[in-house]
Amino acid sequence: MKMIVAYIRHEAFEPIRQDLLDAGFPSLSISEVKGSGRQKGITEHYRGAELAIHLRPKLKIECVVDDEAKSLVVETILRHARTGSVGDGKIFVLPVEEAVRIRTGEAGDEVLQAHPENSEVPA
Amino acid sequence: MRRRALGVGFACLLLLLALPAVAGADTLDAATNEAGSKLGANVPINTMWVLVTAFLVLFMQAGFALLEIGFSRGKNVGTGIAKILVNLSIAAMCYYAVGFAFAFGTGSSEGDLIGTTGWFLQGFGDPQQAFFPNGLGLSDATIESKWLFQFAFCAVSLAIVWGTTLERIKFGAYVIYAIVFASLIYPIGSHWVFGGGWLQSNLGMQDFAGSTAVHLIGATGALAALLLLGPRKGKYGPDGRPRAIPGHSMPLAGLGVLILFIGWFGFNPGSTLNATDGRFGEVAFVTLLGATGGVLGAFGATMLKQRTIDIGMVANGMIAGLVAITAPSGYVEAWAAPIIGLIAGLIVVFSIIAIDKKLDDPVGALSAHGMAGIWGTVSCGIFTAPRLAEYNAFGEPGLVYNGSFHQLGTQALGFTVVFAFVFVASFATFFLIKKTIGLRVSEEQEDAGLDIVEHGMYGYPEQFIPAPEIGAGSVGPAAPAYSPGAVSPAGSTATAMTASEGAPA
Numbered sequence: 045m046k047m048i049v050a051y052i053r054h055e056a057f058e059p060i061r062q063d064l065l066d067a068g069f070p071s072l073s074i075s076e077v078k079g080s081g082r083q084k085g086i087t088e089h090y091r092g093a094e095l096a097i098h099l100r101p102k103l104k105i106e107c108v109v110d111d112e113a114k115s116l117v118v119e120t121i122l123r124h125a126r127t128g129s130v131g132d133g134k135i136f137v138l139p140v141e142e143a144v145r146i147r148t149g150e151a152g153d154e155v156l157q158a159h160p161e162n163s164e165v166p167a
Numbered sequence: 168m169r170r171r172a173l174g175v176g177f178a179c180l181l182l183l184l185a186l187p188a189v190a191g192a193d194t195l196d197a198a199t200n201e202a203g204s205k206l207g208a209n210v211p212i213n214t215m216w217v218l219v220t221a222f223l224v225l226f227m228q229a230g231f232a233l234l235e236i237g238f239s240r241g242k243n244v245g246t247g248i249a250k251i252l253v254n255l256s257i258a259a260m261c262y263y264a265v266g267f268a269f270a271f272g273t274g275s276s277e278g279d280l281i282g283t284t285g286w287f288l289q290g291f292g293d294p295q296q297a298f299f300p301n302g303l304g305l306s307d308a309t310i311e312s313k314w315l316f317q318f319a320f321c322a323v324s325l326a327i328v329w330g331t332t333l334e335r336i337k338f339g340a341y342v343i344y345a346i347v348f349a350s351l352i353y354p355i356g357s358h359w360v361f362g363g364g365w366l367q368s369n370l371g372m373q374d375f376a377g378s379t380a381v382h383l384i385g386a387t388g389a390l391a392a393l394l395l396l397g398p399r400k401g402k403y404g405p406d407g408r409p410r411a412i413p414g415h416s417m418p419l420a421g422l423g424v425l426i427l428f429i430g431w432f433g434f435n436p437g438s439t440l441n442a443t444d445g446r447f448g449e450v451a452f453v454t455l456l457g458a459t460g461g462v463l464g465a466f467g468a469t470m471l472k473q474r475t476i477d478i479g480m481v482a483n484g485m486i487a488g489l490v491a492i493t494a495p496s497g498y499v500e501a502w503a504a505p506i507i508g509l510i511a512g513l514i515v516v517f518s519i520i521a522i523d524k525k526l527d528d529p530v531g532a533l534s535a536h537g538m539a540g541i542w543g544t545v546s547c548g549i550f551t552a553p554r555l556a557e558y559n560a561f562g563e564p565g566l567v568y569n570g571s572f573h574q575l576g577t578q579a580l581g582f583t584v585v586f587a588f589v590f591v592a593s594f595a596t597f598f599l600i601k602k603t604i605g606l607r608v609s610e611e612q613e614d615a616g617l618d619i620v621e622h623g624m625y626g627y628p629e630q631f632i633p634a635p636e637i638g639a640g641s642v643g644p645a646a647p648a649y650s651p652g653a654v655s656p657a658g659s660t661a662t663a664m665t666a667s668e669g670a671p672a
Contacts (some may be wrong), residue, residue, distance in 0.1 A: 066393035090411035091479045091531065092472070 220437025237420025242616025327385025461488015466511020
């Protein structure tokens with residue numbers, strides 16, 4: 045199992061979410077984060093004084109998948125998050141030891157599977 | 168110790184407020200009953216006008232509250248509300264007990280230093296003749312309505328003081344200075360300028376509604392407080408250059424400015440104290456031209472200076488235009504009003520930028536009320552029309568009409584005297600506060616914000632306390648229970664997906 049952590053531009057999220065969903069990966073979490081990188085800050089003006097902002101808002105995606113699905117997810121993120129300009133963000137892949145679905149208590153790779161159409165799920 | 172002092176204070180206040188009961192019957196009732204007739208036909212009309220405008224001016228407290236809160240950071244917003252309410256109430260008690268008597272009571276002679284009659288609004292004699300020959304004698308509106316109107320002015324002037332002190336001053340300083348300000352500083356200063364005092368009656372200083380008497384007095388107190396208080400933490404970098412500390416809500420600040428704008432139509436037109444002479448419409452017209460001139464002046468100046476349209480600056484431009492047109496509103500012809508406003512708008516932008524290099528004035532009170540107040544006062548010496556100088560019976564026409572610098576000199580002397588008096592008195596008061604209870608919260612308290620430190624709770628709790636800690640429970644709309652096929656983007660289940668992004672599916 046791998047956790048894929050990606051820092052992306054806000055506007056890249058919606059197509060990534062849609063493509064991952066279509067490919068059978070509905071499970072992900074996002075956070076609004078602020079960070080710095082090679083993209084410079086901006087200078088704001090307020091009542092005649094300047095304010096240099098060094099941290100820029102980004103979106104952080106976290107998503108845990110099977111080892112085999114890793115490259116599909118990474119490629120999906122790359123496809124939509126890359127504009128070619130400084131500030132597109134970064135992707136990190138981390139090993140994951142264990143996964144547990146809270147509702148059922150089941151553990152292991154099974155937790156990462158999107159539910160097949162015919163599986164029994166209590167309403 | 169502190170609690171006992173508070174208890175004693177309240178007991179004294181109660182005793183003091185019972186004093187007028189000893190003084191006997193209401194003077195207005197006595198006078199009308201003795202005359203055996205009803206009030207004259209104009210009295211109710213004029214009283215109605217004075218009261219309506221007094222209410223408009225009282226509404227300006229909402230404007231000051233929102234303006235200051237909008238220009239503060241989110242951790243210092245609740246304190247603005249508490250301050251406005253407590254300050255207004257202290258000022259009411261003080262102005263009722265002694266302030267009004269000092270400001271408008273009849274002194275030993277015309278053109279005196281301080282009024283000496285009318286304590287607790289008692290013992291001023293015949294209400295039709297009361298406070299004559301001082302400013303209020305021009306109108307036959309009932310004395311209680313005049314008191315309300317003048318108190319509203321006092322409260323506006325006091326509200327201006329605190330603009331420079333946001334986000335770091337101790338609440339106790341508000342309480343103590345409010346007592347001194349509403350009992351002595353404002354009444355004496357305004358007595359000189361429009362209470363029939365020596366500046367008005369002897370020198371012929373012109374200040375129709377208080378560019379000097381209300382706005383410059385407030386801004387001068389603000390300057391005295393700021394000099395002893397110092398800038399907010401982090402306002403000036405290690406290199407000494409000013410850094411912006413953006414206010415948390417421009418919409419609130421803007422709403423505050425628009426409320427002040429509306430309130431000003433009580434402020435200036437109400438200063439006629441009189442509806443039956445028909446002057447108030449003209450004064451309102453002049454006021455509007457001044458205010459909008461101020462916006463355009465600031466709009467142009469901020470575009471030139473920053474190449475952006477600074478929201479706070481444009482807002483200050485409207486205030487500056489209004490402040491500047493306050494003194495001349497009853498003295499100038501309409502053509503002069505946009506010019507006075509436009510220049511005020513230019514002054515306020517350059518003044519804010521210049522002052523910001525050394526002094527931390529979060530709302531721009533020194534510029535919008537101080538510098539624009541001075542310009543408004545001086546502008547009378549330039550633009551006052553002969554017919555209006557004659558009508559108001561104070562001073563002479565301005566420079567453009569008679570080529571004489573006399574009135575200009577009178578105006579300059581007037582605002583200088585008032586500035587000097589208010590500055591010395593305010594500086595002494597704030598100095599004593601600083602040496603006794605202290606003027607400024609500690610650095611840790613400033614970091615934490617005044618809301619939590621002085622008031623025990625944030626003005627915006629959800630912004631500072633994590634939702635689970637304040638029992639907020641589930642946030643966001645409830646998603647329907649999971650059903651197979653939710654991975655499909657089609658149909659109603661897709662809506663559930665977008666509504667619960669981030670939730671484990």
